[in-house]
Amino acid sequence: QKEVEQDPGPLSVPEGAIVSLNCTYSNSAFQYFMWYRQYSRKGPELLMYTYSSGNKEDGRFTAQVDKSSKYISLFIRDSQPSDSATYLCAMSEEGGGNKLTFGTGTQLKVEL
Amino acid sequence: KAGVTQTPRYLIKTRGQQVTLSCSPISGHRSVSWYQQTPGQGLQFLFEYFSETQRNKGNFPGRFSGRQFSNSRSEMNVSTLELGDSALYLCASSVGTGGGSPLHFGNGTRLTVT
Numbered sequence: 459q460k461e462v463e464q465d466p467g468p469l470s471v472p473e474g475a476i477v478s479l480n481c482t483y484s485n486s487a488f489q490y491f492m493w494y495r496q497y498s499r500k501g502p503e504l505l506m507y508t509y510s511s512g513n514k515e516d517g518r519f520t521a522q523v524d525k526s527s528k529y530i531s532l533f534i535r536d537s538q539p540s541d542s543a544t545y546l547c548a549m550s551e552e553g554g555g556n557k558l559t560f561g562t563g564t565q566l567k568v569e570l
Numbered sequence: 571k572a573g574v575t576q577t578p579r580y581l582i583k584t585r586g587q588q589v590t591l592s593c594s595p596i597s598g599h600r601s602v603s604w605y606q607q608t609p610g611q612g613l614q615f616l617f618e619y620f621s622e623t624q625r626n627k628g629n630f631p632g633r634f635s636g637r638q639f640s641n642s643r644s645e646m647n648v649s650t651l652e653l654g655d656s657a658l659y660l661c662a663s664s665v666g667t668g669g670g671s672p673l674h675f676g677n678g679t680r681l682t683v684t
Contacts, residue, residue, distance in 0.1 A: 492672065501574070501660050501675035502613075546613065555626040555667045556603045560613040 461485050464547055464561030473570055477534040481547035481561045484528065488549040488559070491523050493532045496544045496563065505545075506532065537568045571596060574676035576661050582682045588649040591679045595642050595663030601625075602644040603673060604636060607658040616659075619644055620667045648681075656683045 464481045471477055479493075490509055494502035506521040508514045514521045520533040530549075534541055544565050548558040575594040583589050595602050603626075604616040615628035619638035636646040642663075648655055658680050662673035 494675075499677070501662075501677040504672050504674060507672045548613075550668075553668065555620075556601055556618045556662070556664055556671070556673055557615045557626045557628065558603075558605075558613075558673065559615070562612040 459484065460562075461559050462547065462549060462561045465564055466562055468565040468567060470567045470569060471537055473537060473539060473568055475537050475568070477537050477541070477566060477568075479532040479534075479545050479547075479564050479566070481530050482528055483530075483549060483559075485549070485551070485559070486525075486528070487551040487554075489552045490550045491521070491530050492548040492550075492558070493519075493521055494546040494548060495541075496546060498543075502546055539568050539570060542567045574661055574663050574674055576659075576676040576679050578679060579677070580680045580682075582684065583651050584684055585651055585653060587651050588647060589651060589681060590645055590647050591659055591661075591681075593644045593646075593661030593663075593676060595644070595661075596674055599663035599665055599674075600642055601664045601667045601671065602638055602642065603662045603664075604644070604646050605660045605662065605675075606630075607660055607678070608656075613660070616646065618667065625667055651683045653683050656681060 493506040496502045511525045522531045544563040546563045547561040601620045603618040618626040658678040662675045664671040
């Protein structure tokens with residue numbers, strides 16, 4: 459079983475919908491949680507970065523971390539066709555340096 | 571501010587050869603990390619360098635090595651290439667090492683081993 463599990467999708471939604479993306483993990487030592495967006499033929503782009511439990515909002519994006527359930531989420535409001543990409547969750551331990559453990563990514567398509 | 575630059579973008583090599591990939595971090599970033607991305611395994615951590623010292627290493631064979639120069643630029647080398655080494659190799663830089671220093675990725679080098 460992988461340390462980080464993420465539904466690969468694909469997930470298809472209409473423009474304007476609220477999108478919910480999720481990851482579960484098994485390593486209780488993870489303290490830093492990230493969401494990256496990756497377009498085809500590009501490197502991952504950092505969207506959200508949170509420490510420990512709680513919520514963080516940035517524009518149309520909201521990240522939630524529930525350490526008691528070992529569950530993190532990314533919500534995208536008012537989704538746009540330009541949001542169509544693969545979304546990757548990533549996590550790291552306190553003192554783990556820049557060693558991130560990634561989920562396999564969820565492919566999202568926002569349709570007109 | 572320029573992002574992380576990786577060269578070359580594409581490489582085709584033959585089994586048994588060796589290859590060197592290059593990464594220039596964002597100006598002011600002192601940490602460089604390398605990741606391998608494949609359809610089957612996703613993104614996997616290779617190693618991290620900070621101030622020219624390897625700080626962390628992933629679970630890859632010794633054929634994979636790297637180094638960092640005094641200007642923070644980094645190279646990774648893969649010797650005795652195998653077909654399974656075909657992947658997108660991503661370099662990421664950050665200001666420091668560890669929590670509080672988010673990683674910023676380049677667009678990768680696509681390596682194909684035939």
